[in-house]
Amino acid sequence: xxxxxxxxxxxxxxxxxxxxxxxxxxxxxxxxxxxxxxxxxxxxxxxxxxxxxxxxxxxxxxxxxxxxxxxxxxxxxxxxxxxxxxxxxxxxxxxxxxxxxxxxxxxxxxxxxxxxxxxxxxxxxxxxxxxxxxxxxxxxxxxxxxxxxxxxxxxxxxxxxxxxxxxxxxxxxxxxxxxxxxxxxxxxxxxxxxxxxxxxxxxxxxxxxxxxxxxxxxxxxxxxxxxxxxxxxxxxxxxxxxxxxxxxxxxxxxxxxxxxxxxxxxxxxxxxxxxxxxxxxxxxxxxxxxxxxxxxxxxxxxxxxxxxxxxxxxxxxxxxxxxxxxxxxxxxxxxxxxxxxxxxxxxxxxxxx
Amino acid sequence: xxxxxxxxxxxxxxxxxxxxxxxxxxxxxxxxxxxxxxxxxxxxxxxxxxxxxxxxxxxxxxxxxxxxxxxxxxxxxxxxxxxxxxxxxxxxxxxxxxxxxxxxxxxxxxxxxxxxxxxxxxxxxxxxxxxxxxxxxxxxxxxxxxxxxxxxxxxxxxxxxxxxxxxxxxxxxxxxxxxxxxxxxxxxxxxxxxxxxxxxxxxxxxxxxxxxxxxxxxxxxxxxxxxxxxxxxxxxxxxxxxxxxxxxxxxxxxxxxxxxxxxxxxxxxxxxxxxxxxxxxxxxxxxxxxxxxxxxxxxxxxxxxxxxxxxxxxxxxxxxxxxxxxxxxxxxxxxxxxxxxxxxxxxxxxxxx
Numbered sequence: 001x002x003x004x005x006x007x008x009x010x011x012x013x014x015x016x017x018x019x020x021x022x023x024x025x026x027x028x029x030x031x032x033x034x035x036x037x038x039x040x041x042x043x044x045x046x047x048x049x050x051x052x053x054x055x056x057x058x059x060x061x062x063x064x065x066x067x068x069x070x071x072x073x074x075x076x077x078x079x080x081x082x083x084x085x086x087x088x089x090x091x092x093x094x095x096x097x098x099x100x101x102x103x104x105x106x107x108x109x110x111x112x113x114x115x116x117x118x119x120x121x122x123x124x125x126x127x128x129x130x131x132x133x134x135x136x137x138x139x140x141x142x143x144x145x146x147x148x149x150x151x152x153x154x155x156x157x158x159x160x161x162x163x164x165x166x167x168x169x170x171x172x173x174x175x176x177x178x179x180x181x182x183x184x185x186x187x188x189x190x191x192x193x194x195x196x197x198x199x200x201x202x203x204x205x206x207x208x209x210x211x212x213x214x215x216x217x218x219x220x221x222x223x224x225x226x227x228x229x230x231x232x233x234x235x236x237x238x239x240x241x242x243x244x245x246x247x248x249x250x251x252x253x254x255x256x257x258x259x260x261x262x263x264x265x266x267x268x269x270x271x272x273x274x275x276x277x278x279x280x281x282x283x284x285x286x287x288x289x290x291x292x293x294x295x296x297x298x299x300x301x302x303x304x305x306x307x308x309x310x311x312x313x314x315x316x317x318x319x320x321x322x323x324x325x326x327x328x329x330x331x332x333x334x335x336x337x338x339x340x341x342x343x344x345x346x347x348x349x350x351x352x353x
Numbered sequence: 354x355x356x357x358x359x360x361x362x363x364x365x366x367x368x369x370x371x372x373x374x375x376x377x378x379x380x381x382x383x384x385x386x387x388x389x390x391x392x393x394x395x396x397x398x399x400x401x402x403x404x405x406x407x408x409x410x411x412x413x414x415x416x417x418x419x420x421x422x423x424x425x426x427x428x429x430x431x432x433x434x435x436x437x438x439x440x441x442x443x444x445x446x447x448x449x450x451x452x453x454x455x456x457x458x459x460x461x462x463x464x465x466x467x468x469x470x471x472x473x474x475x476x477x478x479x480x481x482x483x484x485x486x487x488x489x490x491x492x493x494x495x496x497x498x499x500x501x502x503x504x505x506x507x508x509x510x511x512x513x514x515x516x517x518x519x520x521x522x523x524x525x526x527x528x529x530x531x532x533x534x535x536x537x538x539x540x541x542x543x544x545x546x547x548x549x550x551x552x553x554x555x556x557x558x559x560x561x562x563x564x565x566x567x568x569x570x571x572x573x574x575x576x577x578x579x580x581x582x583x584x585x586x587x588x589x590x591x592x593x594x595x596x597x598x599x600x601x602x603x604x605x606x607x608x609x610x611x612x613x614x615x616x617x618x619x620x621x622x623x624x625x626x627x628x629x630x631x632x633x634x635x636x637x638x639x640x641x642x643x644x645x646x647x648x649x650x651x652x653x654x655x656x657x658x659x660x661x662x663x664x665x666x667x668x669x670x671x672x673x674x675x676x677x678x679x680x681x682x683x684x685x686x687x688x689x690x691x692x693x694x695x696x697x698x699x700x701x702x703x704x705x706x
Contacts, residue, residue, distance in 0.1 A: 069441055078436070078452045088422055088694040095704045099431045103456035105706075285696050297699060336691040341441040343638050346650060351448045353458075 033216060034203065036223055042234040043201035044115060044281065044331055048191050057188060059169040064189025066165065066339045067182060072155050074145035076101055077351035081138065081186065085113040087336050090285030091193065096293030101146035102353075107259055109293030114333065115281050117191035119238030124291045126241060126276040127265040131187035136179065149179040154349050156182065161342035195282055195331030203328070211328050218325025221318050226310055236280035236329065244273050244291070247311035253294045254304055261291070284327050298323045386569060387556065389576055395587040396554035397468060397634065397684055401544050410541060412522040417542025419518065419692045420535060425508050427498035429454055430704035434491065434539065438466040440689050443638030444546065449646030453491075454499035455706075460612055462646030467686065468634050470544035472591030477644045479594060479629040480618040484540035489532065502532040507702050509535065514695035548635055548684030556681070564681050571678025574671050579663055589633035589682065597626050597644070600664035606647045607657055614644070637680050651676045 051057045067073060071080040084098040085091050091112035097105045108124050116122065122134035138144040139152060147155075156162045157177045166176035169185055200219075202210035211219065222228065231237045241262055244255050255273055262274040275291055289295040295304060302322045306312040314322075404410045420426060424433040437451040438444050444465035450458045461477050469475065475487035491497040492505060500508075509515045510530045519529035522538055553572075555563035564572065575581065584590045594615055597608050608626055615627040628644055642648040648657060655675045659665040667675075 071439070071442075072447070076452060077447060083431070083436075086424070086694075088691050089424075090696065094425070094430055094697055099429060287697065296703065333693055338441050338689040338691050340686055341439075343443065344447055344640065350649065 060188035064185035100144040104143040135183040135186040158347035159342040198331035199328040214324040218321035237277040413541035417538035453497040457496040488536040488539040511700035551684035552681040567677040571674035590630040
C-alpha cells in the first residue's frame with residue numbers, strides 16, 4: 001500500500017478511536033499495537049515482487065549468483081561483490097567503510113544487500129534508481145573493483161560456461177554478454193536476497209508470542225516517538241529521503257562535514273546532508289551504523305537519532321526497548337551454495353595489480 | 354602403499370615382463386597402461402584418511418568451515434582463508450601471488466587447498482609438517498591476514514555461537530577457544546576438501562573409457578618421460594622434495610634467484626632451489642603455475658619442466674597429450690554451503706586497517 005494512503009487510513013482509524021473513546025464512558029482509547037504496526041509496516045515477502053515481469057528470471061538469478069561471487073569482475077581479480085556484501089555476515093562487511101582495489105577505502109558504509117531490492121532507490125544518496133543501475137558502479141569504481149565495462153565483457157566472454165549461462169538468461173540477445181546484461185543478472189540475484197519470517201513479520205501476521213514484552217514495548221516507543229515518520233513500510237526505511245540532522249546537527253564523526261549526501265547528486269535538493277533512510281531490517285547484523293559507519297552499537301545509534309532527528313533524550317528503558325524491538329527484525333537469511341566458477345582460459349585477461 | 358615398496362614391486366613386474374618377453378616367442382613386452390598407472394598412482398579417497406583417529410571430527414569440520422569463511426580472523430576483518438583459497442575456483446586465487454593485508458603481496462603462489470591434507474607436509478618448502486601447523490601461518494603473517502594469536506582468541510571468544518561450536522568440537526578442553534584449537538578446526542575442514550572421482554581415478558578403478566585416446570597417450574608419455582619420479586602417488590606430487598632445475602637452471606621468472614626454497618628453512622639441505630613437488634590434482638583449475646606463479650598455461654609449464662628437470666625437448670604432440678592427461682585429473686569438487694556466521698558483539702575487537 002502507498003504510504004500516503006496508509007497515513008490517511010491511519011488518521012481515519014485514530015479519528016474513529018478518538019470518537020469512540022469520547023463517546024463511550026469507559027472505552028479503551030488505545031488502538032491495538034498490532035493494528036498500529038500493520039498501518040506502518042509490511043512483512044518481507046517470500047517471493048521477489050514483480051519477478052513474473054522479468055523474462056528468464058530464474059536463469060538470471062542463477063547467473064547473477066555466480067557473478068556475485070566471481071572476483072574476476074575486479075581488475076585485480078581478488079574483489080568480488082561478496083567481499084563487501086558478505087552473505088555470511090548480514091550482507092555487508094562489518095567495517096566503517098569497505099576496503100577495495102589497492103586497499104583504498106570509500107567514504108561511506110557498505111549497505112546490506114538483503115532486501116535491498118525493496119527500496120525506492122540504491123546507494124546512501126539514492127543516485128541509482130534500481131539494482132540494475134547500482135550493480136554497475138562498484139565494478140567500475142576505481143576504489144572498489146576498479147574494472148571497466150569492456151574488461152568485464154572480455155573476462156566473461158573468455159569462458160564458455162559463462163557464454164552458455166548468459167545465453168540461457170538472455171536468449172533474445174544476439175551478443176548476450178555485455179555490461180548491461182551483467183548488471184541485470186546481478187540485480188536479479190540481489191533482488192532474490194529476501195529475509196522473510198523475522199519475529200516481527202510473524203507478529204504482524206498474528207503470532208502474538210513472536211515478540212516478547214520488551215520488544216512490544218520497543219515497537220510502541222518506535223511508533224510513539226515518531227521514528228515511523230522515516231522508518232516505515234516493508235523495509236522500515238529505504239523508501240524516502242530525509243535530512244540527517246532535522247533538529248540538531250550530528251557530531252562530525254556521525255555526519256562528516258564534507259559528505260553532503262544527496263546534494264552531491266541532485267542539484268534541486270533544498271538542504272545538505274539529505275540521505276536515503278536506511279532499512280532497519282536485519283539491523284542487528286549490520287553494525288557499524290550511519291553512512292559514515294561510525295556508531296558501533298544500536299544503543300548509541302538510537303540515542304543519536306532520537307536527539308538529532310526528533311529532539312528527544314531517551315531513557316535507558318526506552319533505548320533497551322527499542323534495541324530489543326530491532327532484534328525482532330532479523331529474518332531468515334537465505335541458504336546460499338557457493339557456486340562452482342568456470343576456469344579462466346587462455347583468452348581471459350589476467351589479473352592486474 | 355609406500356612409494357618405495359611400490360617402486361620395488363614395479364621393478365619386479367618389469368623383470369617378470371622382460372623374462373616372459375624374452376622367453377616367449379611372440380609375447381607382448383609392454384605392461385598394460387593401467388597396471389603401470391596403478392603402480393605409480395592411487396585414487397583420491399572418498400573419506401578423509403585417519404578421520405576416525407580425530408575426536409569429534411565432524412564437529413571440528415563444521416567449525417572449521419565457518420572459520421575458513423570468517424574474515425574476522427584477519428586484523429582488517431576483510432581477509433579470510435577463502436580470499437586466497439577460493440573454493441569456487443580450484444581452491445586458490447588464480448593470481449601469481451596473493452594479495453593480503455594492506456594490499457601486500459607475498460613471494461609465492463597460493464597452493465590449492467583441495468587434497469592438501471594428502472601431502473607429506475605443507476607450503477612450497479614443506480616447512481609446516483601438517484595442516485594444523487600450516488593453518489596458523491597465514492592468519493598471523495603480516496602480509497596475509499596480519500592477526501595475532503591473542504587477537505584471534507579475543508575475536509572468537511566474543512561470540513556466544515563460536516563458544517558453543519568450539520565447546521562441541523573440543524569438549525575435553527577447559528578453555529576450548531585458543532589459537533591451537535582454531536588451527537585444529539581449520540585443518541579438519543581443509544582435510545575434508547577431497548576431490549574424488551576424476552576421470553583418471555575412474556580409469557585407475559577399471560573404467561577403460563574414462564580416459565580418451567589422447568589422455569591415455571599423455572599418461573603413457575608422463576610415465577615414459579620420467580615425470581613420475583617426482584609426480585607420483587595419490588596427489589601426483591606432494592610427497593617429496595626435489596630441486597627445481599635438476600638438469601638446467603630455469604629462467605629467472607620461473608625460479609627467482611632470491612627464493613632458495615627449502616634451503617631457507619632446512620640448514621641441512623644440500624642444494625638450493627629445492628621445493629616440495631606440487632600436486633597435479635585439479636591442475637587445470639589452478640593456473641598460474643610454479644612457486645612464483647609465472648607460467649600461465651599448462652603447455653608452457655610442461656615444456657619448462659621437461660627441459661629443466663629431464664633435459665628433454667618435447668614435441669607439440671607430446672605437450673598436447675600431457676595437457677590432455679592433466680585435464681583428466683580434475684575431480685568432483687565438494688559442494689559447500691556458505692556458512693551463516695555469528696554477529697560481532699560489543700566485546701568483539703573492531704577491524705583495524
